[in-house]
Amino acid sequence: MALLDLLLVVGIIAGVYSLLAIGMNIHWGDTGLLNFAHAAFFAVGAYTSAILTTPVLETGLLAERVVGFDLPVVAGIAAGTVLAAGLGFVIATTSVRLEGDYLAMVTLSSAELVRLVIHNEAWLTTGAQTLKNIPRPLESTVTTLPVSYDLFYFLLVWGLVAVTYLLFERMSSGPFGRVLHAIRENDDVALALGKDVSRFKLKSFAIGAGVAGLAGSLWAHYVYAISPVMFLPSLTFLIWTAVILGGAGSYAGAILGAVVIVVLRQVTRFIPGSVPFADQLPYIRLMFVGVVLVVVLYYRPEGLLGNAQRLQAGTSEGE
C-alpha cells in the first residue's frame, strides 16, 4: 500500500534525525556545549561510509573520484562513526575551553570548512556532484524475503535508535553523565571537585559526534546518493529545534522532537499542489519551524519532555 510505504520512508528519516538529536543532546542537554557543527559530523559519517563501500567509479563528467574501497557496509558504518567522533575530538580540542556562544561560532565555522573540503576535493568525494551507487546493506538477501526493503531498513534504523537510546540513557544517569551534568550547571564546581573538565567535554563532544556519524552512514546507505548540499548548517539548526522542542537533557525528548520535526516537514508533502502558495510550501514549512522554536522557548523553555527544574541546561548561570 502506497501510504504505508510513505510512512516507512518518513519513519526512516525520523530515525536518522533521532540519532542526530541524541548526539546533540549529549552535547547540549547533558554537557551544555553549544555544538553548531552537527551537519559536519553527519556529512563525515555519510561520506566515509560511502567512499569505503563503493568501488572507484568513473562516472564523473567534470571530476573523477580516484578513491574507493568496495568494503562491506558494516565496515563503512563503523568507520563513519569512528571518523566523525575523531572530527568531533579535533574540533573540540581547538575550542572546548571557549565560552558558550564563542564555541557556537567556532563550531559553525568548522562545519562550513568541512563542507568546503567535501565540495572541493573531488578526487575523494566527487565534489559538488552526487556520490552515487552507495550499496544498501543486505539488499540481495532482503529482496528474497517477503518484506519490503524499506520495512527492513526501518527496523534496522529504529533498532539502532533503541540501542543508542538505552546506552545514552544509562550513561547519562551513570557517573560519567553526572560529571557532565555538573559541568553543564557550573564547570568551576566540577573543576573544584577534581574533575578534568576539558577532558570530559572532549569525550562528550566525540561521543555525540560519533552518533551523528552513525546517523550519516545510515543516511548514505539508504539514499544511494549524497551531495554536499545535504549538509548545510540549516540541518544543524533543525536538529537544534528538535532537541529544544523535545526538551534539552531528555533523550526521549530528543527522539520525540526529531520525530515531530520530521513529521511536520514531511506531512505537508501530502497537501495537493492546487492549494494557494503551493510553490512556496517548502519555505513556509521552514518558516513554521522557526516559529515553533521561538514559541517553545517562550512558553515552554524546558521542552515537551524536559525537566522544568533543570530548565534550560547550561543557561542557568549568568542571569
Place this chain on the structure above:
Amino acid sequence: MVLDPQFVWNGIVVGSIISVSALGLTLIFGILNFINIAYGDYMATGAYIAFAVNAQMGLPLVVAIAAGVGGMAAGAVLVDKVVFEHFRTSSPVTLLIVSIGVAFFIRNLIRAVWGPSGNFYDVPIEANPSLFGVRYSVEQVSIIIASLLLLAAVYVLLRRTRIGIAMRAASDDRTLTRIRGVDTERLVLYVWIAGGAIAGLGGIMLGLDAQIRPNMGFTTLIPIFAATILGGIGDPKGAVAGGFAIGILQEVSVVVIPSEYKFAVALAALIIGLLLRPDGLFGEATR
C-alpha cells in the same frame, strides 16, 4: 612571490563590506549582549528590499538603497517588538537560539517572496576600467566610499552625540548606565535602528559586489563573526579593524592557498584570535 595589487584592492572592497557589517553586529551585541544569528538575514532582507525597489519597481539605485536601509531599520525594530523584547531577561545562549528561529523565518520568507535563485541590481554593465594594473568597477568604488562615510558617521554618533555616549556607557555596564538615569530600553530601540540600517547597507553592498541570494547574508556571517570577535566583541573600532584585516587577508591568501579555501582564513583568524587575544585586538571586548 609577487603580490598582485589586484588582490589587495579586492581585499579592501571585501574588507569594507565585512567592516560595515561587523560594526552593526557588534553595536547590537554591545547593548543586547547576544550574538544575533539572524543578522545575516537582516542583511539579505535589506538587499532584497533594495532589489524590489530598484530592479522590480524600476526606481534609481539611490532610492533603492535608502529604502533598503530604512526598511531594514524598521524591520529590526519590528523583529525586536515581536520576538526579542519578550526574551529581554533570558540568557545570551537562549537569545542566540531564539535568533536561529528568527533567522529560519526570515530566510525562508525571502525565498517564499523572491524565490531561491540569485538576482542582480539593475545597474549599467560596463567594462571595468583599470588603473595602475588594478581593475576596478564603479560599484566597488561606491562600496568603499559608502563604507568610509558610514564608519565616519558611526564614529561621530558614538563620540559626539548623547545617544552614542549613552550607548557606549550601556555597552560597558548596563546596570550602572541605568542608575545614572539613562533609559536603556529606549537605547535598545536606537541600537536596533542603527544596527538594522547598517545590516541593510552591508547587505546591499554585498549584493552590488556579487549577487543577491536568500542565503547571501548567512554565508557571510562567518567572516563577519570572525571580524567581530577578532576586534573584541562589542568594540566598534575593533570590528572595523578586524573587518579590513580579514577581508584583505582572505583575498591576498589566494597567493598561497587555493582560492576555494580563502574562506578558511576567517576561520583560522577566528580560532587564533580567540585563543591568543580573547579580548580582541585592542583588548576592549565588553566581556
